[in-house]
Amino acid sequence: xxxxxxPALRSLLLAATLVLxxxxxxxxxxxxxxxxxxxxLNQRMAMAETRYREALVKIGNNDPAGLDQSNAALExxxxxxxxxxxxxxxxxxxxxxxxxxxxxxxxxxAAGVSGDDLDEVxxxxxxxPTGEVPDAATAASxxxxxDRRFLxxxxxxxxxxxxxxxxxxxxxxxxxxxxxxxxxxxxxxxxAFKRRGLPExxxxxxxxxxxxxxxxxxxxxxxxGPLQFMPATGSRLGLGxxxxxxxxxxxxxxxxxxxxxxxxxxxAELGNNIELWLAAYNGGEGRARRVHREFGGxxxxxxxxxxxxxxxxxxxxxMVIAAAWLYLHPREYGLTFPRVDGRPATIExxxxxxxxxxxxxxxxxxxRDGYMRVLRNxxxxxxxxxxxxxxxxxxxxxxxxxxxxxxCTRGARADLARQLVGSDPSTAxxxxxxxxxxxxxxxxxVLQQAVAAPAPPAPAVPATHRVAAGETLVAIAxxxxxxxxxxxxxxxxxxxxxxxxxxxxxxxxxxx
Numbered sequence: 001x002x003x004x005x006x007p008a009l010r011s012l013l014l015a016a017t018l019v020l021x022x023x024x025x026x027x028x029x030x031x032x033x034x035x036x037x038x039x040x041l042n043q044r045m046a047m048a049e050t051r052y053r054e055a056l057v058k059i060g061n062n063d064p065a066g067l068d069q070s071n072a073a074l075e076x077x078x079x080x081x082x083x084x085x086x087x088x089x090x091x092x093x094x095x096x097x098x099x100x101x102x103x104x105x106x107x108x109x110a111a112g113v114s115g116d117d118l119d120e121v122x123x124x125x126x127x128x129p130t131g132e133v134p135d136a137a138t139a140a141s142x143x144x145x146x147d148r149r150f151l152x153x154x155x156x157x158x159x160x161x162x163x164x165x166x167x168x169x170x171x172x173x174x175x176x177x178x179x180x181x182x183x184x185x186x187x188x189x190x191x192a193f194k195r196r197g198l199p200e201x202x203x204x205x206x207x208x209x210x211x212x213x214x215x216x217x218x219x220x221x222x223x224x225g226p227l228q229f230m231p232a233t234g235s236r237l238g239l240g241x242x243x244x245x246x247x248x249x250x251x252x253x254x255x256x257x258x259x260x261x262x263x264x265x266x267x268a269e270l271g272n273n274i275e276l277w278l279a280a281y282n283g284g285e286g287r288a289r290r291v292h293r294e295f296g297g298x299x300x301x302x303x304x305x306x307x308x309x310x311x312x313x314x315x316x317x318x319m320v321i322a323a324a325w326l327y328l329h330p331r332e333y334g335l336t337f338p339r340v341d342g343r344p345a346t347i348e349x350x351x352x353x354x355x356x357x358x359x360x361x362x363x364x365x366x367x368r369d370g371y372m373r374v375l376r377n378x379x380x381x382x383x384x385x386x387x388x389x390x391x392x393x394x395x396x397x398x399x400x401x402x403x404x405x406x407x408c409t410r411g412a413r414a415d416l417a418r419q420l421v422g423s424d425p426s427t428a429x430x431x432x433x434x435x436x437x438x439x440x441x442x443x444x445x446v447l448q449q450a451v452a453a454p455a456p457p458a459p460a461v462p463a464t465h466r467v468a469a470g471e472t473l474v475a476i477a478x479x480x481x482x483x484x485x486x487x488x489x490x491x492x493x494x495x496x497x498x499x500x501x502x503x504x505x506x507x508x509x510x511x512x
Contacts, residue, residue: 041080048076163322174212179337181213184374187344189256196260205324215250215377225249227259245495250380275300275317279309282316345401346393350409355384360417361408385474386484465506473498482511
């Protein structure tokens with residue numbers, strides 16, 4: 001479809017503004033307070049129009065600030081539409097919602113931004129299918145703040161109300177933790193949804209219900225990662241073992257891209273019924289497809305449709321919608337999501353380290369829980385106890401990069417962190433108090449340790465080890481001075497969880 005010309009767009013905006021301006025004359029009986037609110041919205045809309053016209057001029061002059069300014073103006077228009085929809089007598093804002101998409105398309109085209117360019121800006125590799133959800137799905141989305149149907153759903157649907165209550169009571173901590181984790185991964189996960197016209201709130205709702213934002217989550221059924229893909233579904237969408245021992249279902253960027261593609265597929269099959277998308281995501285598309293076909297595409301909430309799904313799915317769908325709603329409207333429920341500094345940055349290791357060591361030396365850094373979970377989420381390919389070579393670039397934040405340079409490259413805290421992670425509990429019985437001798441860690445760092453006499457020589461490493469109750473592969477590797485990955489490979493144990501079972505006989509190859 002050809003883009004509208006700037007004069008035509010100006011005319012459309014003017015007509016829409018006039019529609020909003022006429023509303024007060026229709027609502028003479030409204031209170032002065034409502035009238036003043038409507039007047040203020042009219043003024044905001046006019047200002048947004050002016051900013052957008054200025055942005056088009058900048059775009060025409062190849063000013064890179066033009067695109068950001070045009071997007072900000074359009075977002076302000078959308079906010080006006082939302083506010084208008086909440087005021088009696090000011091309900092004609094849907095007209096501008098359709099203009100927003102046209103205006104956004106024109107601004108991008110004028111700036112010469114193609115879909116490939118957007119992928120590059122977002123840092124995506126583009127190796128997964130990227131079919132977009134049509135605009136109709138976006139406009140009809142239950143998660144659009146201005147959508148009347150979703151407003152009625154939250155106000156009237158007992159299942160969603162009950163789920164909101166659960167998130168705000170017993171599961172409040174889990175919801176807040178999910179939000180904190182999501183803020184650190186937002187730049188990796190959100191672009192895939194935004195490019196395909198899917199609400200970011202939907203992504204958050206799925207993340208909160210599936211994993212609480214912990215990328216290494218794994219279910220008993222074998223679903224894995226922040227968005228909990230089963231092996232078969234993940235494989236179909238390009239997720240799975242990458243040939244280097246890492247399962248990309250644990251990768252937040254790749255899993256979000258796959259989830260966006262999956263939901264796009266469900267739109268093609270199920271139309272705008274987002275509840276059925278979620279039912280398919282939770283219980284498999286086969287059942288959702290059958291129910292959609294047999295019941296003529298009727299609403300998920302109709303009793304005879306609702307009863308077709310198992311209890312787990314009937315719980316899952318409203319819980320995701322409730323989490324998405326709270327993501328959009330926390331203040332209305334007395335909910336405060338702590339803001340974190342999630343600006344992305346990389347940390348180049350000056351010396352070998354593990355995520356455990358970095359967690360200790362980075363400290364809390366004005367956070368509640370420190371950076372253990374952040375490091376794990378942003379670098380899912382590394383086990384927490386594994387030594388990571390010097391020169392490796394880890395994903396982190398601007399704040400973490402500064403703390404690393406200050407506390408983790410040298411000094412007392414860096415040495416303390418190294419000593420703590422290098423300690424071997426199996427030598428506890430050989431500790432002596434008295435003289436001091438030098439101890440060399442695996443990377444060559446020399447620490448001082450108090451002993452009265454030379455420790456007895458370490459026993460020879462046996463050929464095998466039988467796993468005892470509660471033991472992990474990482475702990476066994478540390479006990480026998482093995483490389484965890486080599487030990488796992490020798491025994492056919494798959495990363496990143498390195499699961500072992502009690503009584504399993506391990507071959508201790510490559511141990512010192």
